[in-house]
Amino acid sequence: MTYVGVTPQGVGLLLPPPAAARLVCGEDAPADGFTGVFPLEKSLGRLTGLKIYDRNRKLCFDGIMDEQKESVGGGWKLTLSARSRAALLLDNEAVPQTYCMPSLKTVFERHVKPYGFSGFIGDSRAFHGTYTVTKGMSEWQAAAGFCTRFLKAAPRIADGTFDASGAKPQGELLFDNAGGIGYTSVSVENLYCSAFSEVLAKSGSAGTYSPAAQSAEAVSLGIRRRRCLAQGDADGLIRAAEKKAYRVTADCPGEIAAALFTAARVRDPMLGTVEKLYVSQTEYRLNADGESTRFTLRR
Template identity: 70%
Template sequence: MTYVGITPEGVSIALPPPISAKLICGEDAPADGFTGVFPLLKSMGKLAGIKIYDRSRKLCFHGIVDEQKESCGGGRRLTLAARSRAALLLDNEAVPQTYCMPSLSTIYERHVKPYGFSECRGDGRVFNGTMTVTKGMSEWQAAAAFCSRFLKITPRAVDSVFDASGNRPQGKLVFDNAGGIAYTSVCIDNRYCDYLSEVLVRSGISGVYSLAAQSGMAVLLGIRRRRCLTEGDVDTLIRSAEKKAFRVMVDCPGEIPADLFMDAEVRDAALGAVEHLYVSQMEYSLGADGEKTSFILRR
């Protein structure tokens, strides 16, 4: 990894190789997070941002610095904590308003573009209906609410791009000690406690709750865990529970370039082949124990 600090004036400053570092990206967190400790020869001044490039010089993190510490005593250290640009959308409250026949371009122009984003990807149609931004919603919640309701996807902020296209990255990660990406450990985790067997929805007229959706896998496993909803997408709730109930955790030595949502497969002599996976979370870390990349894969 190569690290570059950005001053408030936009000047780039090359940072020395870190003493320790951690970069984590996950589909359930809009903003990626980074913490790093660097050797310090003299004060760096104020750093407003940081860019991180992988070994192929591809930009893998562009974030705003949340905290900067310079310390002496037992060694001179520069400590940085940063989040990707999606943090700006999380930290700012949206102006309450109601949209009639909203579109992605309108939502992007009002809730995303003002925070330094330069591109929006996704379906540009105008949709019938209304959407209300309520008091207390963040800019991210407003934009994500539109994408969830009208586009049926979860958006992703990648560098300065607001991506609501739903497109998956190309390529495939094959973890295989016999000829693919080498790994030091793999764990298949079946979390039966996360399954929902059925969801009931209340009728707006009678007020009676009735069965709206079932999980075939939960029923097959003999799991009984019910939820009752007054509103919401029952199919999405069932699918989300099924997704969280299964994961494969893989630890790899060194730096492994990858993207969220990339296809993946694990081949292990004892566990066999686990196919039809994708990258749900990845964490790069560097420390006293060396350098490694950890993945959480889901179906």
């Protein structure tokens, strides 16, 4: 990978190869995160941005700097911590307001576009009803809340675009040491502690809670873990819990690029074939042992 620091004046400075680096991209975090340690021969001054290019010279990270530290002792080192530009939407509070006949175009122009994003993808028609942005919501919560409620899609920032289309990347990743993406280790985990057996939802003027959704899989496993929901999607909460209760992790040597939500499967002589997975998180790591990429896959 190639690393370019950006000064407050917008000047790009090529950084030396890092001694250690970690880049995490995940579906559960709107902003990607980076930390790295770079050897120094001279101070580079203040850096407020960071761009990272992969081995094919494609921009894979464009972010804002959270922390910059220079230290000496065992060498002169520069330590950087940055998040992708989606962090701007997390860090800024939305102005409370109520939309009548809300649309993705209006929400994008008021809550996303002012922070430098080029456009949006998704259903742009106006919807009946109202949508309220309350005090304390971030710009991301305001925009994402509209998308999940009206578009039934979780948004994502991709290549500077606010993507609320719900579309998945084409193709499939095959993790297979005999004829696919090679790995040094693979694990299959059942996280029973994350599963919910039942969700109760508040209903009626009396404010009583009654059964609204149940996980047949959790019940069949003898799991008893109930949640009470004052408002929201009970079925969606069950589905999210079922998804988090199962994961496959593959550690692969080298730098491997893959988009989130890409379909995947694992083929291993001992674990067999695990299908109908998708990429939930990627973690690129560089340290004294070399480069590696960790994939977290979910059903």
